[in-house]
Amino acid sequence: MNRIVYLNGEYVEETKAKVSIFDRALLFSDALYEVTSVLDGKLIDFDNHMKRLDRSMSELKYPRMLNHDEIKILHKELVKKNNLNEGTVYLQVSRGVAERSFDFPDSENDFTVTAFTQEKDLINNKSALEGISVMTIEDNRWGRCDIKTVQLLYPSFAKFCASQEGFDDAWMVRNGNVTEGTSNNAWIIRNGTVITRQADNLILKGITREAVAECAKELNYKIDFKNFTISEAQSASEAFITSATTFVTPVIKINNAKISDGSPGKFTKLLREKYIEKARKIAI
Ligand code: PMP
Numbered sequence: 001m002n003r004i005v006y007l008n009g010e011y012v013e014e015t016k017a018k019v020s021i022f023d024r025a026l027l028f029s030d031a032l033y034e035v036t037s038v039l040d041g042k043l044i045d046f047d048n049h050m051k052r053l054d055r056s057m058s059e060l061k062y063p064r065m066l067n068h069d070e071i072k073i074l075h076k077e078l079v080k081k082n083n084l085n086e087g088t089v090y091l092q093v094s095r096g097v098a099e100r101s102f103d104f105p106d107s108e109n110d111f112t113v114t115a116f117t118q119e120k121d122l123i124n125n126k127s128a129l130e131g132i133s134v135m136t137i138e139d140n141r142w143g144r145c146d147i148k149t150v151q152l153l154y155p156s157f158a159k160f161c162a163s164q165e166g167f168d169d170a171w172m173v174r175n176g177n178v179t180e181g182t183s184n185n186a187w188i189i190r191n192g193t194v195i196t197r198q199a200d201n202l203i204l205k206g207i208t209r210e211a212v213a214e215c216a217k218e219l220n221y222k223i224d225f226k227n228f229t230i231s232e233a234q235s236a237s238e239a240f241i242t243s244a245t246t247f248v249t250p251v252i253k254i255n256n257a258k259i260s261d262g263s264p265g266k267f268t269k270l271l272r273e274k275y276i277e278k279a280r281k282i283a284i
Contacts, residue, residue: 004081006074006115011081014116023112024095024105029151031094031112032056036075037122037244039276041085042283043075044244048207056147057093063107066093072284078117087119088245092150122247123276131252131264132168132241136230137161139172139179139202146201155182169241171254174202177227184243185209186251188228188236189221189267195236198225208242208275215274221267230254238265240272247279248272 007017025031034049050068057065075089094112098105137158142151155172159182162170171186172179179197180186185206187196194216199205216223233239234257240250248271250264259265 020097022097027100031150033092033150035244036089038084038087044279044283045207059147082117084117086122089117091115127249131250133253134169134171135162135165135167136173137170139174158182176229179203181241184241187240188233189238190236193222193224195224195228212242212275238268240268248275
């Protein structure tokens, strides 16, 4: 692959983009990110991704925010330069390059801003069509999962453990309750009510989660933002995940239990269609 990527104001071939070994992303995972999906060459829900980035930066005391218009331009340029029709744009901002020290560098320190595209079949893919299996695993992440940092080692490890056991993904569990997937929000449907965990410090408040909750309301489904256990999930009538890269994707098996008859749920399919239809309408 030879993509054009973005590095601190420049568009360069991916093999030529170099960052210092003193970057705080490398030394301290001191970096934040956002992933925006692209359909028909257009960005989905860009403004909400930028609002969440501002929040992440402010929670971690980044001394200033990025300019949304500039970030929008670089996203669009990357889509154009890489001829991207369907896929994602990853944006990452670190506190920058500084001598290794636990102290934050002074507020004038330049951020490191990088971005790149990935081509992906977001609409037609095996997982969306056939559903995925998930394995549950203890949620051993830190206590600020509401901030979208690049500190992704544990979710990456959890996904590895799941795939070693023959599962597609993992759902993480804290105090007996499912928090979320390794890189997505977890949902179930029980007795006609759509349930996903309340947004607090233990999950990332997904941009797709918010949009899908709206879709569910429009489809006259009742929504409950509350905890659910593994056994409640296993005996649910439907289960699914949401994220910018998976939209709404059915879950058909949790550990050794099939969800209903083990095929994607009807309402999950409807929700996916509705979400995609709305996403296309608001794409920029
Ligand atoms: N939770 C976690 C832990 C994630 O990494 C993601 C995706 N980045 C999500 C939820 C879903 O968020 P979004 O809908 O904004 O992609």
